[in-house]
């Protein structure tokens with residue numbers, strides 16, 4: 001399952017960072033999830049809740065920020081956001097909203113990063 005491996009990777013990244021910084025507690029974690037990752041944020045959140053049980057992350061606030069899709073069209077030079085309707089979303093077809101071409105570069109929307117971690121340090 002896509003979400004599960006992602007959630008697992010996120011938890012490992014955060015716990016790793018927390019350990020390196022001698023965190024006593026993790027207060028808040030912000031995760032950026034691009035729309036093109038096809039991750040379902042609710043499912044991801046649910047899995048994170050499950051995976052963080054009995055870890056430093058157990059009581060942390062997990063914030064998921066969805067990153068919209070931005071493209072650059074090679075046909076008409078349009079740059080900006082594009083809407084993915086639900087059917088396109090799962091087929092991963094991204095079209096230029098200006099000219100309808102598919103010859104484009106995806107600038108954002110593919111990321112799945114841990115953006116920010118707030119920790120409580122021991123003295």
Ligand SMILES: [Zn+2]
Pocket residue numbers: 073074075076077078096097098099100101
């Ligand atoms: Zn175009």
